[in-house]
Amino acid sequence: EQNYPNPFNAQTLIRYSAKAGGNATVRVFDITGKFIAELYSGRINEGRHEIMFDVSALASGVYVCVFIYSSYNMEDTAFNMKSIRMLLTK
Numbered sequence: 384e385q386n387y388p389n390p391f392n393a394q395t396l397i398r399y400s401a402k403a404g405g406n407a408t409v410r411v412f413d414i415t416g417k418f419i420a421e422l423y424s425g426r427i428n429e430g431r432h433e434i435m436f437d438v439s440a441l442a443s444g445v446y447v448c449v450f451i452y453s454s455y456n457m458e459d460t461a462f463n464m465k466s467i468r469m470l471l472t473k
Contacts, residue, residue, distance in 0.1 A: 386436075386448065390470035393439055397422065397448055400431040405454040409434060411469075414445040422448075443473045 384398040401407065409422040419441070422434045438446075446469045453462045 385467055386469050390472045391438070392472060394435055394437045395469060397434045397436055398431060399450050399452075401427050401429055401452060401454075403454050404428050405452055407432075408449075408451040410449050410451075411436065412447045412449065414447065419446065427452075438471050441471055443471050445470055 384400075386395045386397045388395065397409065399407070399409065405427060406425070407427045408424045411419040411422060413419055420436075422436060423432075436448075447466050448469055449464065449466045451462075451464050
């Protein structure tokens, strides 16, 4: 899902969901591709998840949040990657 609010100022809520349990990684990069932060890396359960991202130390600009997910289900070897653009304004 798109982060909320967007554009944002001090912090933003990032939501993502999984159809089954698996491994997930949530990372943020600046628009040039420079790694900014790893917000989560580990196992997740089926369902919806939320992360509050505090951006008070970052400069205004466009950031990209990347979600990487792989399923535990051996019958469904799902691997998904999705990204969203986020606009920080100060």
